[in-house]
Amino acid sequence: MVEHLTHPEGFRLLLTPNHSLSWRGNVRIWLGLLTVSAVIAAGMAVAGAWVIIPFAGLELAALAAGFYLTSRACQRREVLTVNDADIHLEKGRTRKLAEWTLPRRYARLRLSAPPHPFTPPKLELIHRDISVTLGTFLNIEDTETLVQLLEARGLAIERREPDPEIGLWF
Template identity: 40%
Template sequence: MVTSLRHPRQLMIVAHPNRSASWQANKLVLLALSVPSLGIAIGFAMVGAWPILPFAGLELAALGSALYVVNWKLQYRHVITLTDDEVRIDKGFYLPRQSWRFDRAHTGVAIEREPHPWEGPGICLQHRGEAVRVGEFLNREDCLALLQLLRRELRVRSDSSAGFAAF
């Protein structure tokens, strides 16, 4: 998903993976699966098949852990801030873990051809020999939206996809 917010002297573009459910919705799914699973396990334990109870608990713990890890990974963001003088790229979960600052006058967009028609093109921001790939987790439509925003603001330095109708 790509969103942009324009201030008088700044454009902020935020790219993040699509999420089908929030953490609250995932907890409700876990609760909805826990009640019948533990109810059945307790029923079996009451008739003497007590070894089912730890396995039901392990199963729910594994599901809860998987939902948490996936939700955490979906918090990843690329924030591209364009001002009159600079381009700033921040990548990270919840807060920036990596940051780059480039002079806007010497920054350009490099577009790499998509490996498959369903995938989006690769997008790199280049500055004096350094390249930072952005939006690699985006689907095709979001990748094209990001590319359109960046093309309006920065010049295209290299385009290996020239001639394709999608651009």
């Protein structure tokens, strides 16, 4: 998701992955599945198939791990600030983990077309030997929106076609 934030000196964007549920919603779904699984496992155990209980527990543990990892991945954030002098990019989850400041005059964006039609294009912020990927978690529409917003602000975008590959799809 691309969200425009107010900034007194320029232009600021908040980039986040799309996520449909909050952590609380994920826990509620998991508790509902736990309840259904516990009722079924208890019924099978009463019927004599007690070996179902450890497998139900393993299934619920794997499901909880999947919910946790997915929810954690959806907390990623990128803040892109563009002003007259420089481009500032911050990446992190709950706090800033990395940041880059590049001079706007010499920095450029490289938009690499995807090799497959269902994947979004790759967007990189480049200055000399520094190359930072931007919005790797964005979908196709959000990536197009980001490119349009950055083009409207006057950033130079270098477009590249994918390298021809011999493979299953192409």
